[in-house]
Amino acid sequence: MGRQWPAGGPWIIVPACADVNLSAAVAALAASASARVAGVVIGGDLTPDDWAGTWASLRDQPSRAEAITLISTFSATHGLVLIVGVPSLLAQAGREGWTITDLAAQLGAPVVVVTGETTDAADHTAKALGLLDRRGLAGAVIVVSDADSAPEALAALPVRPAGRVPSTSTVSPEAARGLLDPMLHASADPTPEPSVLSLSLRSASSGTRLVLLLVLVFIVMSLAAVGLALHHRPTLDDEPGTNGSSFSFVRE
Incomplete structure (x- = not known):
């Protein structure tokens, strides 16, 4: 037909x-x-x-x-x-x-x-x-x-x-x-449904990707925090006591 x-x-x-x-x-x-x-x-x-x-x-x-x-x-x-x-x-x-x-x-x-x-x-x-x-x-x-x-x-x-x-x-x-x-004249192979093992592997793969994503987010946030701390640290050009610190710096 x-x-x-x-x-x-x-x-x-x-x-x-x-x-x-x-x-x-x-x-x-x-x-x-x-x-x-x-x-x-x-x-x-x-x-x-x-x-x-x-x-x-x-x-x-x-x-x-x-x-x-x-x-x-x-x-x-x-x-x-x-x-x-x-x-x-x-x-x-x-x-x-x-x-x-x-x-x-x-x-x-x-x-x-x-x-x-x-x-x-x-x-x-x-x-x-x-x-x-x-x-x-x-x-x-x-x-x-x-x-x-x-x-x-x-x-x-x-x-x-x-x-x-x-x-x-x-x-x-x-x-x-x-x-x-x-x-x-039928000649096809069977069409099996997804096995429990393959479903488990796909689930495990999805879980691994989630863990890696969380680790990446943690690393990015840590680097951002370090960069922020370095940006605000005192320098040798700062006057004693001007930044509220208890430390003083001596110029030579």
């Missing part, structure tokens, strides 16, 4: 309509990645038993904060985090009424729309891509098919599909890469 597709991070996967084989597309995306893969299933009854990587499920209307926390935890140790939104883009995904579209916008994550070969599926796909475009989100389409070709349905899609995946079999990593556009 004209926006740059990231090499990793969080990617969201949603069905264009209810009768699409979402699991086949997820399995292909996970298998094609050279990055370390983790994933989160939000809603629904999908089981990630055949998917590569580490997976967790959020059911029973999770809060958006719970979803973000789990995704952030996975992102710290995995280059690709697949977020499978079993509800549609606009269906309520959790408490407080948030949707998968809201989650994608908050994460700035691209969205893979998984569609079928029927004309009805193509219509739903066009609506989903229009919604993503209005929200400023990158989108791509994967077609899950049973037949070798479906020219009518593919012609009805508003964009060229970024992959075609069979619905009946699990694909190997090599086969998955052949089925998907290279932009969907």
Whole structure:
């Protein structure tokens, strides 16, 4: 959709309509990645038993904060985090009424729309891509098919599909890469959050700078005091007693 597709991070996967084989597309995306893969299933009854990587499920209307926390935890140790939104883009995904579209916008994550070969599926796909475009989100389409070709349905899609995946079999990593556009071959490294050690070092560095600043201020004030004292000390030209001192000076 004209926006740059990231090499990793969080990617969201949603069905264009209810009768699409979402699991086949997820399995292909996970298998094609050279990055370390983790994933989160939000809603629904999908089981990630055949998917590569580490997976967790959020059911029973999770809060958006719970979803973000789990995704952030996975992102710290995995280059690709697949977020499978079993509800549609606009269906309520959790408490407080948030949707998968809201989650994608908050994460700035691209969205893979998984569609079928029927004309009805193509219509739903066009609506989903229009919604993503209005929200400023990158989108791509994967077609899950049973037949070798479906020219009518593919012609009805508003964009060229970024992959075609069979619905009946699990694909190997090599086969998955052949089925998907290279932009969907995730290869990014994890994006760890700042560690406690690095935070401590930054705090220690800030404390050191503060101490040095205080020392510099002390030195400047001391030099100023010394200069003031020298400026007011009596000289040999002063007359005895004129400065209120108990000392007297003898000229030779």
